Amino acid sequence: MNSLRFRILRSHLLVIVLTMVLFIVSVMLITPRVHNRLLRDAESSFRADADADEQSERPNDPNDGVRPFPESGLRISPGVMNDLRRFENIYRNAVVMAIVISGTIATIVAIVVSVTVARVIALPIGRLITASRRIAGGNFQPIDIHSGTDEIQALAVQFNHMATALKDAEQRRAALIGDVAHELRTPLASIGGYAEGLIDGVVVPNEKTYAVIRDEAARMQRLVDDLTALSRAEAGTLTLYPATVDMHDLVGRAVALLDGKTSEAQITVDVTHQHASEPLQADADRIVQVVLNLLTNAVRASAAQSVIRVATGHDAQSVWCTVTDTGIGIDATHIQHIFERFYRVDPSRARSTGGSGVGLTISRAICEAHGGTLTVRSDGLGMGATFTMTLPRDGA
Known part of the structure; x- marks a missing residue:
């Protein structure tokens, strides 16, 4: 936006400078032409009057035919004075005319430049405003802008992305x-x-x-x-009650809560720990909620007689927990949306099992509230999926 503001300011300054330059150049070009023409006319008139005066005064001078001038200064005939006054008036009028012509030309050019700037900047913005009103009314049709500055075209692209996201959110x-x-x-x-x-x-x-x-x-x-x-x-108002807990215990609680469903579905949960303990600062109930949600999703995606693997580990800064299944997997087109609210990879399956489509959104929010992350990896349909929860050891 700063670049766009700079472009608009630069355009206005360009119009002002261009107007001043055209005005000055026009005055400089027009005034000398009128000035030279008037000088030639005045010179011819002056010479004609001077010759007439010389002819009329020559007989009165017995010496050299030149009229003596008094010591008080140069005496100019009334005819010459009239010519000078006429020359002064004509020159003044010529300067005024030159200024008027120059100002008119500069104004016309300024209007043309201003209209061009308005078409380049204002019209695309006007289309964006119209489109925003249309979106507010529930019409999420994207806009097509090929004119305007680079910033306006970039704004149009982001505007279309927003419209698409709003459309998807409304559908969900x-x-x-x-x-x-x-x-x-x-x-x-x-x-x-x-x-x-x-x-x-x-x-x-x-x-x-x-x-x-x-x-x-x-x-x-x-x-x-x-x-x-x-x-x-x-x-962003999730309430946390952090305390020193062990990831082993939290995973154990989640697995125990899901024991009935896993037995009914004939699915085995295999838990392995990298270390003897995985201590961290976290809200125990919230982390159990995340692990339980990941396990529940894994059970829904897995067939009977399959194995869900849970692994924990830590380093100096963080503790992690992974939940891996060998179920239906996730297509690449769904990976980027998997944590969005109400987004479900298989709506019919989610409905039959009572899923609301918000579990992963809540789980990621819990991890982020702890200063951690929740990510997913899948090699495609039928290849299962791995969810990884990573949390800082010292809390958020």
């Missing part, structure tokens, strides 16, 4: 609304059905019935918790 938001409605509809229908059956006496009030109602309520609670955590993560 709309999809999320549908997903949330679907996820809430199922447990609500189940809870409502059981409640109605209990009231009518159709359903037997036993432990199994109450367990179903409890599980469906927990399912809704998890969705609400995910959306709440996402809101805090995006606002």
Whole structure:
């Protein structure tokens, strides 16, 4: 933007300087021409009057025919004085005319230059303003600008990137609304059905019935918790309670929490540690949440009888934990979007397993709140994926 401001300022200065130069040059070119022509006319008139005076005064001079001039100064005939006054008036008018002509030429050139600058700078900006209003109305169509300065064209490119990102975000938001409605509809229908059956006496009030109602309520609670955590993560208001913890213990807690699902899916979780302990300063519950989310995603992506490998390690500055599966993998086109909110590689699979598409977004926000990172690597579809969480040992 500073470069663009400099270009605009330079354009205005150029118009001012060009106007002044044209004005001065025009005056210098026009005035001498008029001046020389008037001098020639005045000289001819002066000579004619002088010859007439000489002829009329010569008989009065008995010596050499030259009229003696008094000591008080040069005496000029009335005719010559009239010529000089006329010459002065004509010259003054000529200078005024030269100034008017020069000013007119300079003004016309200045207008042409200003209009050109306006077309180069103002018109593309006007198109950007129009496009921004269109986007505000929900139309995310990109704009096409081939004119203007380099900065304006670069601005148009970034504007189109923004429009595309907004379009994608809006589509994911709309999809999320549908997903949330679907996820809430199922447990609500189940809870409502059981409640109605209990009231009518159709359903037997036993432990199994109450367990179903409890599980469906927990399912809704998890969705609400995910959306709440996402809101805090995006606002940068995640609350952390750091303490000295061991990555071994945190991984163990996450694996234990997922033991029932892994047994049901016939998936083995293999945990290896590089060192006897991996101490760090972190919020234990939040880190367990991240590892649990990574393990849950790995279980969803893996087939029965497969193995999910978890490894931990550290160096002088950081502690890391990797979760590797041999499941469906991630295509290269999805890698760059995998941590975006509401983005899901396989929407149908996520829906069938109850995923809301915000788990990885929350996990990355937790890692970044600790001063760490969360990255992913995959060799493509069918090649599995590896997620790596890296955290500083001394906390954020």
